[in-house]
Amino acid sequence: MSATTIRAPRGTLDLLGPAAAAHERVRARAAALFASAGYEQVETPIFEATELFVRGVGEATDIVEKEMYTFEDGSGRSLTLRPEGTAPVCRAYIEHGMHKRPAPVKLWYWGPFFRYERAQSGRYRQFFQVGAEAFGSADPALDAELIALLVSLAQELDVRGVTLRIASLGTSESRAAYREELRAFLRAHETELAPEVRARIDANPLRAFDAKDARTAAVMARAPLLLDRLSAADAEHFAAVRELLGEAHIAFEIDPRLVRGLDYYTRTVFELSSSELGAQSGVGGGGRYDRLIEQLGGPPTPAIGFAAGIERLLLASSAQPAAAALAPALYIAFGAGEPQGAERTRAFALWQEALAAGIAAQIELCGRSLKRALAHADRLGAPYVAILTGQQLALRDMRAGEQRQCSVRELLAAISGGER
RNA sequence: GUGGGCGUAGCUCAGCUGGUAGAGCUCCUGGUUGUGGUCCAGGCGGUCGGGGGUUCGAGUCCCCUCGCUCACCCCA
Missing domain, CATH: 3.40.50.800 (Anticodon-binding domain)
Incomplete structure (x- = not known):
């Protein structure tokens, strides 16, 4: 291969025979699963107004700060290759007046997404996600339904070494108050913390829980937990979700440190990971976002959703990819x-x-x-x-x-x- | 953006303390003037990722650079 040969851009992949068939298999299984649960498919554009993600995902997130593929079209509009699926689906929900439909409105999607990051195992600049979103109900049964669907999807695809972790973030108000409490706690123990943790006290204090450093871990064992700061209503909601999952025999762990990176989450958050994966062990995850529709200009509408990475589902799946049979008769x-x-x-x-x-x-x-x-x-x-x-x-x-x-x-x- | 590992034929790889590039597989052709699988023979295919340096001589040593990959950060 000579130096001038054009290659696929960094972090992108050509899906040849067996790989393309594997993707198609995941899509087909997901389509059948979602259809059986009454979810309607939506296909939103690959690019959207940049503003949608800035407002929807959150200005202070890594995605918006450094990972978006943003460009101007011929008339100077700022557009962005979609980095995630929830904001676009919400935009479509609002744009098409779906709040007038009988609740809950249940949608699923599939397709490529784009984030400007360094690629590594299970992480690409163009990657595929399948996801579901449900609007119009704050009932914990809906939380349990989305979680159950993610678990079922993984089972359908023979994903190995699966762990489901759940938590509740409460409202954005109680989370903000907790974050301040945690910052104060960290500052009080600053000398015992690893340098990189110390540097993140302002930006992302919650990451301190993930530190591998032994002294930091010892400090964090005594740190206040967000789960203990939930309002009565939020705690009750979370308890109901746990009960529903338990009754359905869906195994889960409560992870008080589970904090999903996007700003819009409220109350229930969840993540499915696999021990078969490398550093990027998350197969899929999601949560409730009861304020997002309103923030994007729609009527106040509780909602919840999740997304799963196709490449990661496949990496963690025991099914071997096989090319489609093309033998002619x-x-x-x-x-x-x-x-x-x-x-x-x-x-x-x-x-x-x-x-x-x-x-x-x-x-x-x-x-x-x-x-x-x-x-x-x-x-x-x-x-x-x-x-x-x-x-x-x-x-x-x-x-x-x-x-x-x-x-x-x-x-x-x-x-x-x-x-x- | 930062760090580790790795870049030799389409693929998988060999190449010794520097001596002027190989194998297997694939593909094409012939053996069989019109008939597959096995076998035999031949062929196509490399600026050894790129550039510079050291040397009589560099795939091999040194520097830079690009790419791939894994990890950090963060996430699907």
Whole structure:
């Protein structure tokens, strides 16, 4: 590969045969699962007004601060390749007046997303997500439903080493108050903290819980927890979600340190991870966002959703990818005994007739000799080969190694009837 | 943005203390003047990621750079 060869942009991937089939399999399983639960598919644009993500995802998030693919179109509008799916689906919900529909409005989506990050295992600049969003109800049963769907999706796809963690963030007010309390706690113990934790006290104090440093961990074991600062109503909501999951025998852990990175979450948050993955172990996650629709200009509407990464589902899945079977039922070869490719012309007509008759057929397209054409047909796995030589037509049974002269009609009938 | 590892044929890789690039697989052709699988023979295919330096001589040593990859940050 020479230096001037153009490659796929960093962090992007060509999905060849088996990989493309694997993606399609995930999409099909997800589509069936969501349909069975009454979710309607939505396809929103790949790019949106930049403002949607700034307002929806949150100005202070990593996504908005440094990960967006933002560009201006011909008339100077600022557009952004979608970095996540919730804000666009919310925009569509508002734009199409879906709050007038009977609640809850349940939607699912699938497609590529874009974030400008350094790629690593399970993380790409263009990645695929499947997700679901449900609007119009604050009932804990809806929380439990979304969590159950994410778990089912992982099960459907044979994802190994799965752990479900849940938590509640409460309202944004109680979270803000808690964050201040935690900052004060961290400052009081500043000398015992690892330098990188100390540097993040203002920006992201909650990350201190993840520090691997032993002294920091000892401090954090005594730190106040957000779960203990929940309002009575939020605590009751969280308890109801836990009870529903328990009754449904969905295994989960309560993780008081689970804090999803996007600003819009309220109350229930959850994440499904897999031990089969590398550093990026999250397979999917989501949470409730009861204020987002309002923030985006819609009527006050409670809502909850989740997204799962296709690449990560696949990495953690035990199912082996297999390419789609492309073996033709009929391969059409021909001799070269007549001038101006007359045999090829008849072969081409036969190919068209075969396709019209519903037979998966391929024709020799590289001018191979009959010997090489048969070798090629064999490699493709074609059970039958039609051989045109002069005015003669023969049908060869590749498995039996026998062939006989026949008419076009007989040939098509033999293959249509003799299929597995 | 930062750090580690790795860049030799389409793929998987070998290449010794520096001596002027190989194998297997794939693909194409012939052996079989019109017939597949096995076998045999031949062929296509590399600015050894790129640039500079040291040297009589660099795939090999040094520097820079680009790319891939894993990890940090953060997330799907």
